[in-house]
Amino acid sequence: MRTGLALVIAVVVGIGMTLDYFVKLPALNNPMAEVRNWMPIVTSFAVIVGAAGLLNVHRRNIQRKRGAWYNSVVLWVVMMWTIVWGISFGTADKTYTFVFDNVLTSSSTTLSAVGALYLGSSAFRAFKATNVNAAVLLASGAVVMLAQVPIGEAIYGGIPAIGDWIMNILNTAGQRGIMIASGIGFMTVCVRIMLGYNRSYLGSGQ
Amino acid sequence: MNFWTKMQGVDARIIYILMMVAIAIPLVKPIGLPMRIMPTTLQVFEFIEKLPSGSKVYISFDYGPGQGPELNPMSTAVLNHLFKKGLKVYAMASITEGPMVAQSMLAPFEQQGKVYGKDFVNLGFFAGGEAGLAALCQDIRKVIARDFKGTPLDQLEMMKDINKITDFALGVTVNSGPGGYGTPEVWVRQVPIVYKTPFVLALNAVMTPSSLPFLQAKQITGLLGGLRAAAEYELCLKQPGMGAALMDAQSAAHVVIIAFIILGNIAYFSLRPKRRSGGI
Numbered sequence: 001m002r003t004g005l006a007l008v009i010a011v012v013v014g015i016g017m018t019l020d021y022f023v024k025l026p027a028l029n030n031p032m033a034e035v036r037n038w039m040p041i042v043t044s045f046a047v048i049v050g051a052a053g054l055l056n057v058h059r060r061n062i063q064r065k066r067g068a069w070y071n072s073v074v075l076w077v078v079m080m081w082t083i084v085w086g087i088s089f090g091t092a093d094k095t096y097t098f099v100f101d102n103v104l105t106s107s108s109t110t111l112s113a114v115g116a117l118y119l120g121s122s123a124f125r126a127f128k129a130t131n132v133n134a135a136v137l138l139a140s141g142a143v144v145m146l147a148q149v150p151i152g153e154a155i156y157g158g159i160p161a162i163g164d165w166i167m168n169i170l171n172t173a174g175q176r177g178i179m180i181a182s183g184i185g186f187m188t189v190c191v192r193i194m195l196g197y198n199r200s201y202l203g204s205g206q
Numbered sequence: 207m208n209f210w211t212k213m214q215g216v217d218a219r220i221i222y223i224l225m226m227v228a229i230a231i232p233l234v235k236p237i238g239l240p241m242r243i244m245p246t247t248l249q250v251f252e253f254i255e256k257l258p259s260g261s262k263v264y265i266s267f268d269y270g271p272g273q274g275p276e277l278n279p280m281s282t283a284v285l286n287h288l289f290k291k292g293l294k295v296y297a298m299a300s301i302t303e304g305p306m307v308a309q310s311m312l313a314p315f316e317q318q319g320k321v322y323g324k325d326f327v328n329l330g331f332f333a334g335g336e337a338g339l340a341a342l343c344q345d346i347r348k349v350i351a352r353d354f355k356g357t358p359l360d361q362l363e364m365m366k367d368i369n370k371i372t373d374f375a376l377g378v379t380v381n382s383g384p385g386g387y388g389t390p391e392v393w394v395r396q397v398p399i400v401y402k403t404p405f406v407l408a409l410n411a412v413m414t415p416s417s418l419p420f421l422q423a424k425q426i427t428g429l430l431g432g433l434r435a436a437a438e439y440e441l442c443l444k445q446p447g448m449g450a451a452l453m454d455a456q457s458a459a460h461v462v463i464i465a466f467i468i469l470g471n472i473a474y475f476s477l478r479p480k481r482r483s484g485g486i
Contacts (some may be wrong), residue, residue, distance in 0.1 A: 011403045012466065015296055024434055028281045033341070033345075036334075036337050036338075036340050036341035036462075037345075037348045037349070038342065039333075039334035039335070039337035039338050039341060040332060040333035040334035040338045040349050041333075042334075043333040043334045043335060043338065043387075044333045047333070055220060060379055090355070090356055091305065091354070092309070092354055092355045092356070097306065097309065097310075100271075100303075100306045104271055104303070105271035105274065105310075108270060108271050108272030108320045109271060109272055109275055110316065111272060112272040112273065112275070116225065116229070116459060117221075117222040117225050117226070118223065119219045119463060120221050120224070120225040120462060120466055121218045121222065121466075122462055123463045123464075123466040123467045123470065124216070124221055124466040124467070124469060124470040125470060126470075127467045127470060127471075128255075128470065128471055128474045129471055130474075131473075138467060138471075142464050142467065145460045145464060146460060146461075146464065147465065148432065148434050148456075148460065149453065149456050149457040149460050150239035150240060150241040150453055150457055151239055151435065151457035151458075151460070151461060152460075153240075153241075153242070154239055154240075160242070162446070164244075164300070167418060168418065168422070170421050171415045171418060174368075175415060175416050175418060175419050178416075179419060190302060
């Protein structure tokens with residue numbers, strides 16, 4: 001019964017939304033606009049469910065002293081503070097902003113920067129011209145990298161033009177192919193859902 | 207053990223230190239390499255330059271603080287231009303950290319005399335991903351009831367004539383791609399394609415190649431890609447800032463990475479005969 005109802009809702013809303021995009025008919029457009037307005041509310045609840053699930057996983061880690069459980073304590077403290085402070089004083093509050101700027105910004109920027117160091121190491125160890133395809137990929141990658149920075153032009157004046165050609169002709173042709181193929185694939189999945197052939201989103205495993 | 211065998215087994219920490227030094231030196235002592243302005247950057251600059259004073263522009267900060275070092279210079283350069291032209295700026299975000307990023311980007315302009323609610327406003331986060339954006343395009347108040355500071359939208363002077371996305375003269379998303387709900391593809395699908403309104407993608411370098419087809423198909427007004435675009439935009443404004451300062455460091459980083467690729471390949475090929483004969 002529950003699965004059947006969910007299936008009917010998905011099919012009706014799916015077909016309605018698709019028609020809404022192409023057909024200008026107030027009797028169809030108005031209810032579909034209303035359904036779209038519900039989405040932010042549904043998504044907000046999804047965030048609450050996600051946060052509750054995360055807290056629950058880490059609560060169990062702390063209770064059972066599993067692995068690096070002390071990290072779960074840090075997560076609990078920081079997350080609870082963020083939620084309570086944010087709800088009580090708003091996210092525009094000075095203390096909240098201070099913590100955002102000096103904890104989250106600093107730590108996430110550091111994590112991103114560490115990626116550059118790993119890139120240096122992997123460039124040395126993994127990027128090998130083991131065959132013709134890999135050699136072409138490496139050479140074009142190196143040219144595009146140099147074309148993106150002023151030193152590329154300083155090394156050889158033609159590098160930016162070659163880099164632009166790779167990006168605008170070869171890359172764009174490939175990207176268009178990927179976009180069109182994934183678009184067709186996406187449409188196929190949508191049609192299957194709307195016709196009721198694909199029910200995996202209902203959790204039935206079919 | 208010959209030199210190349212030793213090179214293959216070099217400690218990763220030595221590579222990390224070399225990378226850090228290569229990036230740090232130009233930051234301390236900038237080289238100031240000359241740079242030409244790409245047509246794509248000029249295209250965005252010229253479009254904004256032609257907008258009449260008082261035009262309304264929304265800018266969506268769809269990135270977290272982790273992508274800040276690459277995208278903040280771009281946000282600053284574009285905001286600088288918008289404020290310099292006397293345009294009204296409406297900040298918003300499709301990811302939860304976005305409004306805080308917007309606030310930190312707008313704060314320097316507030317200190318320079320721009321007034322919240324008169325020159326700019328931060329509308330905060332809108333939930334709902336692609337469907338939320340589609341709803342926002344039709345009726346902003348249905349998706350965003352209050353601004354970042356908790357003020358109802360109807361109490362904001364700047365929101366008086368703003369109801370839907372077509373009320374803006376230009377839209378910009380400063381976007382780091384996957385991870386947020388409003389990816390560049392989502393914005394392009396829901397805004398410029400549907401409403402035919404001017405729209406600019408300002409992306410980190412890694413997202414730029416996948417969005418070039420939108421520019422070539424003229425589905426978007428312009429595309430700013432990576433730190434280089436930020437530096438170029440600063441040059442257009444004749445106000446070199448953080449973007450231009452970081453270009454030397456990026457030059458050094460790219461050269462070091464390419465040098466590592468070359469060294470790694472020399473080591474690989476010099477040891478290949480040994481590897482084939484079972485010597486390694």
